[in-house]
Amino acid sequence: MDSRAAAEPIPHVSPSPFPNPSAVNQTLEERLGLDLVQVYDWDWWGTLVQSGESLLLILSTLWCILLARVVCQKLRLHGSADLCYATEFLLVILPCILLVSVAVDYSGYIGLLMLVATLWFLRTSRALERARTRVQFDLGGNRPMCLSILRALTHLITAVCILAIDFGSFYRPYRKSRQFGAKLMDTGIGLFVFTMAMVSRRTRHWSDLRRSVIYSALPLILLGLARTVSILTLSYGQDAHEYGQHLNAFFTLGFTKFLGSLVSILARKDLHLLPLGFGLLVIHQFGLSVLGISDYVMNEDVERSSFLNANREGLVSLPGFVGLFLLSIYVNRWMVAKSLLTYSEFVRKLRRLFYLVLILWTSFVISAYEIGISRVTCNLGYVIWMLAIGSTTLCASFGAIDFAINSVMPWDPNPWEDHEKGLLSGEAVVKKRGGSVVPFTISQALNKNGLTFFLVANILTGMVNIFLRPEDRSHSESVIILLVYMFLATKLVHELLKRGIRLA
Template sequence: MENGSSSAVVVVLPPTQLNDEEEEIKIFYDKRSFESLEQSAATLLLILSIFWGILIARVLTHNLLWLKFSIEYALIIVPGVLLVTVASDYSPHFVAVMIVLSACFIFASKALNRAQNRMHFDLGGNRPTMFTLVRALTHLITAICILAIDFNSFYRPYRKTRRFGAQLMDTGIGLFVITMGLVSRRSTNNAELQRQLFYSMPLLLLGLARTVSIVMIGYSQDEHEYGQHLNAFFTLGLAKLIGSLLSRLARKDIQLLPMAISLLVVHQLGLSLGLSDYVMNDELPRSTFLAANREGLISLPGFVAIYLLSIYFSRWLLVSSSSTLLTYTQIVNKLKRLLYLVIINWIMVICSAYAFGISRVTCNLGYVIWIFAIMSTMLWLSLFAVDFIINSVLPLDPMRLTDANDAEEQGTLLSNAKTKAPGNEPFIICQSLNMNGLIYFILANVLTGGVNIFFEPEERSDEASVLILLIYMLLATKFVHNLYIRGIRLA
C-alpha cells in the first residue's frame, strides 16, 4: 500500500436510515493493529542496533586521547546508514549478536560484582548521560532518514505512515518533543515562563522560513504530514510554547501528570468522535486554513501532552535523591522502577493498538504511549548499560570530563577551568549533538536540499547513495563536533 496508508472500509447505510432518501457514506479506517505492532518491533530493533554502536564505541575508546570521533563515526553512523538502506534486513541479527556479546562482557568483566562494590554512581546532574544518549539517537536517526528516504536504496517500510502505523520515521517528531521536554522545566514564575517562550521563537521562525522558502521555490511538500503550510518546526515550537504556558498553571511537578492525561483524554475523545476521520479523509477540500492544515493543527494537543508528560517524567526519574551521587541500593531501585514502567508501557502499546490504533498524523493516545514506550526503553538501557555496567568496569577519569551541561544551560563557551582535554570525554558525537542540536538539524536539512538539487538522488545506485549518505553525515556531524571541541554553543 502506497506510503503505508491505511485501507478504508466504506459502509453504505440503507435508504430507510437516511434523511431525504440520500445515501450517507461513512468511512472507517483500518487501524492496522497487528501490523503496527510488527512495525513497532522492527523500529525498536533498528534503534537498538545504533544504540549498541554507541556502547561499543564507549568501550573501545576508553582512555583514548585521539581518533575518538573516527571510531564513533565508524561504529555508530556507518551502521546507521547501512541499516536503513542496503543492510535493512540485518537489524535482528545485529541485535542478537550484540546481546550475546554484552552478556559475555558482563560475565567476563564481573561487572555486576564491580557495580555492587562501588561507593556511588554519578548520573551527571539534571542532564544525565541517559538523556544525552537518547537525544543524540533522535538527532542521528532523523538526520540519516531525511536524506536517505530520497534514495531508492532506502528501506521503504521505514517511511512515515499516512494514517495508522508505527514505522521508523513516525518516531521522529514524537521523540523530538519528548527529548525537548526531558531537558525542560516547569515554569515556576513569569521570568522562567518568558525564558521558555523565548526558546520557542527560533523554532517558529524556522517553521515560517521553511514555509516561505517552499512557496518561493515551488518545492512540493507532503500535505498529509502537517498540512499545506505547517511543518515539524511549527509543531515543535507550538508544543513548547503552549506546554510552557500550561505548565505555569501547575504549582507542583506532579500536577503536570493529571493535566497532561486530561488533555490527552479529551484529545482522544475528539478524535474518536470524528476528528480522526476528518484528518485522514483525502477527499475533503483544503479551502480554509484549518482544512488545509488539519493534520498539524488537530495533532497539536497530543504533542503538547507529550511535552508536559516528558517534563513530569524527567522530574520523576531524577527526584529519588537530593544528590546526583546515588548508592548501589538507590540506583538498583531506580532501575527497577524504570523497568516496571517499560513493561507497563509496552503492554499499553499492545492494548492501544487494538483500541485506538497508532497514528502519528493525529498524535492519538496509541501514538503517545508508543513513543513513551520507546523512550523509556532506551532510557532504561542507557542507565543500565552505561551508568551501571560499563562505568563500573571502565570508570571515567573526572579530570578529563567537560561540564558541557553547564555550558548548554548558560549558552556560553565552556570554562577552561572545568576541562582538562576538550573533546576527549566519552560519547563525543552524542555530546556534540546535544550542545548544538538545532544547528545540526538545520544543517542536515540544508545539505538534504543541496543533495536533492544537485545529485538527483532518485537516479543514484545503491552504492552511490550509501557513499553520498556517509559523506553527508560526516559533514554535518563533523561540523558540530568542531564547535564542541572549541566550546562553542550556537543553538
C-alpha cells in the same frame, strides 16, 4: 487483520472542520452500543511488527554508541578529539546508514549478535559484581548521560532518514505512515518532543514562560516560517499529509513548547503534570474517536480550501503533542530528582523504570488493537508509543552506562579536579588542558548544537535532491553520499564542540 478494522469509507465528509450535528449524534449512538463501523482501518498486528522493527533500529544504534565508548576508552583515544570522532563515526554512523538501507535484511542477526556480545561483556567484566561494590552512583545532576544519548540518537536517526528516504536503497517499511502505523520515521517528531521535554522544566512563574517563549518556542516558529517561505519560493515539494500545506515540524515543536509551558504553569508541583497530561490526552482522544475529528483529518475528500482545512494535520495533532510534552517533563523530573544514589537506591530506580517500560508497552499493545497508532493526529496510542520508546531507551542506556560500563571502566581521568565531575553529566565537554574530550563525543556535539546540526542536515538534504538526483543512484552510491552528508553535518558540530562554541 482484525474483522473490526475492515470498513467502507463514508460517502461524504463535510469540508467544515467538524461533522454536522446529525453525524456527531450518530457517532455517539454507535459508541453507546449500535453497530460500530470504523471509517479507516488499521492492521494492529502489522503495527506491532512495525514498532518492533523501529525499536530494533533504535536500540542497535544505541548499542553502537555504547561500543564506541568502550573502544575509545580501551584504546585511550580521548587524548585526540579527531581520533575519537573518527572512531565514533565508523562505529555509530556507518552502521546506522547501513541498517536503514542495504543491510536491513540482516537486522535480526545483527541484533542477536549485539545481545550475545552484551552478555559476554557482562560475564567477562563482572560488571554486576563490581557495581555492588561501588559506594555511590553519580548520575550527573540535571543532565544525566542517558538523556544526552537519547537526544543524540533522535538527531542521528532522523538526519539519516530524511535523506536516505530519497534513495532507492532505503527500506520502504520505514517510511512515515499516512494514517495509522508505527514505522521508524513516525518516531521522529514524537521523540523530538520527548527529548525537548527532557531538557525542560515545569513553568513556575510568568517570567519562566516568557523565557521559554523567547529562547525556545519563538526561534522554532521562525524557523518553521522560514522553511515554509523557502518551500513556496523554490516550489519544493512537501507532503501535505504530514503537517498540512503550510505547517511543518518546526511549527509543531515551537507551538508544543509554547502551549506546554503555558499549561504547565497550572501545576503546583511536578506530580500535577500527570493529571494535566493524561486529562488533555483523554479529551483529545474523545474528540478524535467520538466527535469524528480523526475522520475529518484523514479524509482526502476534504478540500484544503481554508487555512484550517489546509493544515488540519498539524493543528489537530497539537493537543496530543502538548500532552506528550507534559508527561515527558514529569519523567525527566523523576529521573533527576536525586543525582547521588547508593547501590540499593540505584537498583530501585532502575527497577521502577523497567516496570514503567512494561506498563507502557502493554498499553501500547492495547492501544494498537483498540484505537490504532496515528502520528498524523498524535492520538493517545501514539503518545503511549513515544513514551514507551523513550523510556525503553532511557532504561537501556541508564543501566548500560551508569550501572555496567561505569562500574568497569569509570571515566574519571583527573579525580582531584572538581570540574571533572561534570564529564559524565554533559556539563563539561572539552578539556582545554591536554585536549582531552569526554566519552560520546558526537553525542555531546549534537547536544550542544542540535538545532544547528538539524538545520545543516536539512540544507544538505535539499542540495542533494536538487543537484544529485538521489532516485537515480545505485545502492553503493547512495551509501557513499549518505556517509559524506553525515560527515559534513556531524563534523561541523564537532568542530564547534572542540572550540567550545554553542550556537543553537
